[in-house]
Amino acid sequence: MMTAITTAIIFIGCTAGMYYFYKMAPARAALGGFALALAFALPHLWFTKETDGFLPLFTIVLCAVYALFALGLNIVVGFAGLLDLGYVAFFLVGAYVGAWFMSDFAVNVAKSTRDINIHILDAASAKIPGVHLSFWIVIIIAGIVAAIAGVIIGAPTLRLKSDYLALVTLGFGEILPEMFRNSDDVPPGHLNITNGTKGIGPVDRVGMGFLDYIPGIPKTIVSSDYRTKYYVILVFCGLFVWVSVKLRDGRLGRAWMAIREDELAASLMGVPLMRTKLWSYAVGAVAGGVGGAFYATIVGTVNVDGFTFAFSIIVLCAVILGGMGNVWGAILGAVVITWFNYTGLTYIGGKINGALSTDFNFINLQFGLFGLVLVLMMLFRPDGFIPAARSKQVKKAEQEVLASQEVDA
């Protein structure tokens, strides 16, 4: 009941707000309000019961995490037009930052670190040794470290163009996991930095202790279940939507798009290429880092086997599927792909097997189906689910021009 009321309030409030303050068309404002209300109500809807396999809570949380990744990659690929096939590197960096600062792993690094016991505003028991910072501090650190990683990876690679850039980023996406896999015995003094293939865990949960200080918040929200985690990541998605949209419409966003359209002309119009590209890498990496640290807390362990080339491709697919350069498209694409990956395929496959009483393994077909869907998309909707506003308008105007030329002829 509470949820239904809150959902209604969000729908009405957001629709009215967008209509009055942002002067949106009523239909668009209602659509925006509906999307936000749906995002809020999603983990409370009927099909989230654990017994029903259509949309488990865990998948909803992952959808939101992947939406954040897609938003980040959209800045690099969609706005600045730099094909990055190594986005997994930032995901990995963020996840390891989460693991390092929110677990007891620090005691395993070397003999001298055995007694480390640091707790700062954390959600873990004080008896557990290691480094335990508050999730909210870690998320900031993860964002910063990922941004730095973005600049370090970008500085040498961004001098390359198009296909070459794609190849080198792909290389970095492969090198970094290998480095982490082998960093359990680093030369000066046999340091164990990443615990190799064994991975790091358990990672602390997201602390919501600060909510205790806000009066009127029901204690049920404080509990650290998937719903709370979902809302936390939703807030980060919202923040990143804001960042994306504001940057896109500002000086830096124009420079990104100019580089995407014509790099040489952009540089001759006073746009510093390297610095502008590095910014897109850094901002995109922040989303990857934050998402990575968050992922570490929901999964509980960070293992290097989880950081594969497939991840980069999945996020890239989400961006392309949704509509390159479109913020909402990136989110939609990420949600669709993540659901399909984690639940949809087994769910639909199960239904088909049940109906035909067969025993076919649909999971093995995952990437085949993926490819098929992408090919179909490219054939029938090459600009994605929600094409970027500008490409839509350009297309429309082009058709008008063509039509007028036909009339002239």
Place this chain on the structure above:
Amino acid sequence: MTELLLDAREVRVQFGGLTAVNDVDFNIPLGSIVALIGPNGAGKTTFFNVLTGLYTPTQGFVDFDGRSVLGVPPHTIAARGMARTFQNIRLFGAMTASENVMVAMHPHLKSGVTSTILRLPKQRHEERDARQTAKELLEFVGIGGTDEEFAKNLPYGDQRRLEVARALALRPKLLLLDEPTAGMNPQESAAFTAFVHRVRDERGITILLIEHDMKVVMGTAERITVLEYGAKIAEGTPAEIRADHRVIEAYLGKSATEGAA
């Protein structure tokens, strides 16, 4: 002696065995309109690319506004006040006319990432002013009201004008126009000649143009430099150039002058 805005000495550009620009001395007095002409492949655009920082010459010196531009990245040269248009139009197609112009204001705008994300009042004012300036520039070049049109949807002539508006947004001291009247009809070319004078007189911008249309060149330029096979073969006022037998040879072939003589 008038002050020189641009001073290039003994500039040579070699691509492997090919000498595209061969020991060219060239200067532009402040506030003048200068033309660079020559047959196809004479090295005119290569010379432009040296000035704007795209190529580093094999040897020689290029000083712009009292400072060398050699080894300086293109965006820094642009920010110092050298703007150009392109022979084959290079607009940002999927951006609006207004955005195209605003891209070139990049070096003059100050707002960074933080102020953009936080929507600080300073940043919003700056954006509003930039949009206003873009509007005025579009009106100045004669395509007012196309602000929200996408560049690639504009008619050809308007695209040429938009390129000039974009170049002017850099607040240049020197404006390089690479075959600005290519594809224009005689009326449009004549209007363009008047426009070039307006840019110089109203905005005080020195202009260098590469041009094939002799009518435009003779009507616009105060001084003309002629290149052939990368070397400078003549330099002077339009009247001098018109009478120069080497120029006539370069354009019409040797027999033309012999026949005339």
